[in-house]
Amino acid sequence: MSRNQHVVPGAKRGLDKMKFEVAREVGVDLKDGYNGDILSRDAGRIGGTMVKKMIEAYEKSLAGK
Secondary structure (H helix, E strand, C coil), rough: CCCCCCCCCCCHHHHHHHHHHHHHHHCCCCCCCCCCCCCCCHHHHHHHHHHHHHHHHHHHHHHHC
């Protein structure tokens, strides 16, 4: 059982899709399932870029764009 709980129940699929898109953008080869063999630095780049994109999207929604 995952310890991560999503506030929006249907968000997992969208976040997974975003994770794979960001991984491709930053040049990290993710695969379905276990990815424990990737470098911590690469995992951090993926997560950091995802957070950056989510913040940008939220700021745009606040600005009414």
